[in-house]
Amino acid sequence: MRDDGYAAATSRRIATEAGVKQALVYYYFPTMDDLFVEVLRTGAEVSLERMRAALTEDDPLRSLWIINSDTRLSALNTEFMALANHRKAIRAELKAYAERVRDIETAAVTVALRTRGIDLNEYPPVAISMLIAQIARSICNEEAVGVSAGHEQMRALVERYLDRLAGASSTPAS
Amino acid sequence: MRDDGYAAATSRRIATEAGVKQALVYYYFPTMDDLFVEVLRTGAEVSLERMRAALTEDDPLRSLWIINSDTRLSALNTEFMALANHRKAIRAELKAYAERVRDIETAAVTVALRTRGIDLNEYPPVAISMLIAQIARSICNEEAVGVSAGHEQMRALVERYLDRLAGASSTPAS
DNA sequence: GTCTATACATAGATAGAC
DNA sequence: GTCTATCTATGTATAGAC
Known part of the structure; x- marks a missing residue:
């Protein structure tokens, strides 16, 4: 799915890569959509756990930045987004996942900003x-x-803010 | 493509919606990939023209914000991104388009920031x-x-900065 | 649980009539 | 330029043996 797109993630290919025969896929999953949902659900659980761990570290804002800079995860996410745009079951699952991610991330950011004395309003x-x-x-x-224009400047800008926030503590900053 | 995903944009459906027979698609386009590239290229040209016009207005930063808030365009973009992840020809075309967009947008932002006396470094x-x-x-x-958590706050934050920048002129701001 | 075999739909693409 | 007809590959999914 990551390498060749969701359209290439067929029951035949999945079976072959798993070293089994195609029909077996339908023993475990009624339809391909059920399989996709299960892949999303399982991956989401792993991701969320990793995220919870990372966001309790010293510098949660920087962790947030690093976690979301994973190219492989991002590619998969794009595929699921595209899938979600026209498959109800996947859309619902992705929505639920995205909301849980946002909640966790927001909680971490709340703590980080508060301890740094930043106005949450x-x-x-x-x-x-x-x-x-x-x-x-x-x-x-x-x-x-293959686009890279502006990335360096963007990263530098973000790093500058992250540094500023990591250094600050109980001192209002803008 | 926007409604049902790129996998649903088949020669047969396209022909039907165009009111012609399937074989005719292959008279105009050697392969489906060529068709996709042409759709991207044509759409890109229209988009770029609209963008150039919008970014010469009073408030280019706000225009930039509004232009990129088009839900329909964004859905199509997601499909092309997913397609680009595993089709060389489309990736090359999308890369070229994205770079042209960035150039135009950056030029507009440069002017906007400079006239407002903001430090470009x-x-x-x-x-x-x-x-x-x-x-x-x-x-x-x-x-x-279907995710909406944080959108209102994000929009408000952006609007606040856009307002601040629209008001400022030759007065350094942070 | 895992297999073989197969039904059935639909995809991309081509040949050749008009 | 547009059509009918068709080839071939491949997809989802099921039936039924082991």
Whole structure:
């Protein structure tokens, strides 16, 4: 799916790569959509666990940035997004996952901003968490198609803010 | 393609919707990939023209934000991204398009920031242009799967900065 | 559980009439 | 330029033996 797109993730190929015969896929999954949902669900659980661990570290904002800079994860996410756009079951699953991710990330950002004395009304944690996560993902998505213009400057800008926030503590910053 | 995904954009469906027979598709396009590339190329040209026009207006930063908030365009973009991940010809075309977009957007942002007296070293126009465009797109992508958490706060945050920048002129701001 | 065999739909693509 | 007809590959899914 990551390498050749969701359309290439067929029951035959999956079976072959798993070293079994095609019909066996339908013993475990009623339909291919059920399989996709299960892949998403399992991957999501692993991702969420890794995320929870990372976001309790020293520098949660930087962790957030690094976690969302995973090119391989980002490629898979693009496939699921495309799939979700026209398959109800996958859309529902992806929505649920995205919301859990946002909740976890937002909680971590809330703690981080608060301990650094930043006004949470002026910088709503949920917005800051979106900002960091989505920009990291955007860079990955662009890298996947070979675009690199502005990435260095963007990374530098983010790093500058992350440094500023990592250093700050109980001192209001803008 | 937008409604049912790239996998549903088959020669037969395209022919039917165009009111012709399937074989005719192959009279105009050697392969389906050639057709996809042509769709991308044509759409890109239209998009770029619209973008050039919008970015010469009063408030180019806000225009940039609005242009990239088009849900329909964003859905198509997701499909092409997914396609590009495993089809060389489409990846090359999408890369070329993305780079032209970034150039145009960056040029507009450069002018906007400069006339507002903002330090271009501290806020590289290419990074600011990425920031605005990619956050707008991220919101659209999430909306497509039904996620809305944080969108209002994010939009408010962006609007606040856009307002601040629209007001400023020759007065350094952070 | 895993297999063979197969039904059935639909895809991309081509040949050749008009 | 547009059509009918068709080839071939491949997809999802099922039946039934072991």
